[in-house]
Amino acid sequence: MIEVQHLTKRYGPFTAVDNVSFRAESGEILGFLGPNGAGKTTTMRIITGYMPATEGTAVVAGFDVFDKPIEAKKRTGYLPETPPLYPDMTVREYLMFVAKIKGVRKDIKGRVDAVMKRTWVADMSERQCGRLSKGYRQRVGLAQAIIHEPEVLVLDEPTAGLDPKQIIETRQLIRELAGTHTIVLSTHILPEVAQTCKKVVIINKGKVVAEDTPDGLTERLHGSISVYMQAQGPVEDVQRALQSVRGVTRVIVAETKDDAGVFEVDSEKGSDVRRELASAIVRGGWGLLEMRPMRVSLEDVFVSLMTEEKTTDEPAAEPEVANA
């Protein structure tokens, strides 16, 4: 369990994190989303006890990170943006060292072996960390974060710099870990949140702008679903036919190609008009080439939230904080 309340971090006159509050229950994956420099890394560094907050509290697994740092840190695994590897140690040596300072006392060797297997780095166990590829570094970083079986995992952009296959594997691993751990992961890759997280906290310029489930966020932006259609036939006739279907509020011709058209059909909230749309095409004797629901992507939600912010907020210079 992670509970963050009214967290604020100031560097001199600059506020990197401004009154951020959120909560992640046990076994939950919370996605921390925001553009670069939004304050994600700073928030994570406070949760992990790397730096103290200016104001507010962070409680990890029941321990306040400021008042009981040792107890909180024992229960936290942290993967920083760059995996904290010692280039001159082999993977095994490194994980043995981490296990020791993370307070693992019994069967360190067995634990290291198990973790290496779990994060698919066992084949590189005798290689120096400095000679690993980016993908392996990231996985060794993940291995060091889970070696002491922490209740809480804080992962700062865990899939950054990985190739697509590794990204899928890493997400899979994170989902597996979620059963036994509370996970906070930050990212600026939106599909990642949709695929792995139960809850999303969107942060911009240090402030929380939204906190919801991925679906909830999508719904919040658009009340209805839109349908993407590609049909063969005279474009205007097809448009008229689609328009006449009950429940349809709007038909936009997005594109016209020779004898086919691409249509975006909006319908009333709560009504599914796909069946009727298909019938309308068939009745007209035209050809239905493609039809699929158009999901409002998290990208749209994100962009819309960010622009909302801009209109309400006076424009400020983009802060450069996270990698200080």
Added chain:
Amino acid sequence: MRNVLAIAERELRAYFSSPIAYVVIGFFSLLYGYFFYALLSYFERQSMQMGMGQPGQVMNINQMLIGPVLVNATVILLFVFPAITMRTYSEEKRQGTIELLLTSPVTDVEIILGKFLGAMTLYAAMLAVTIIHLSLLFIYGNPEWKPIATGYLGLFLMGGCFLSVGLLISSLTKNQVVAAMATFAVFLMLWVINWIGAFVGPTAQAVLQHLSITEHFDDFSRGIIDTKHLIYYLSFIAFGLFLTMKSVDSERWRG
């Protein structure tokens, strides 16, 4: 304590898996050997002249050979130690491993003691090489072992002071060259601080004399363990490590 040992072990591993340990120990041995040879030859000639009936001082191998060799050894430390300490914190910051240490369930004191212990162990390994030179003396002569022991104790403590200053400076900067340069400058300053003693009046002179890191070494090299000097060195080390701790802590707050 386990954490301290784990960190010290990692430090040592880093020294020995990079060229640092070998270069440091190698050059220290080379220079130590040179000084040893030079002073031994001088001592030999003196004793030959004595043997031929020429008047000379009383020949004492402890005072005429071992003492001066140890004083010369402290000069080597001056140059060698910045290379040992310059990377201790700056490297962690550069690699990002400082995030691992500071988010692990270890206290700042444990981290600093671990690093200090690691550096002191490397230093002990450096000094261990000189057992070769000493055993030659014991094989071919009969020096007294007690002044040698106090001399080495003094050398060890003085090295500890240098290392604690070096750690402090390393914790203040990300840049290793800056760390090395500043460490060297501070070492040298501590070394020569009493040179102006004669010109600054008696009170200031006494203060400077007391601050001088070499002044306290003389008694050790003569075989005297004075608690005054012992306390100077130990409190110097403790203060250096304490400041390092504060520096790391303030770094945390500033981010």
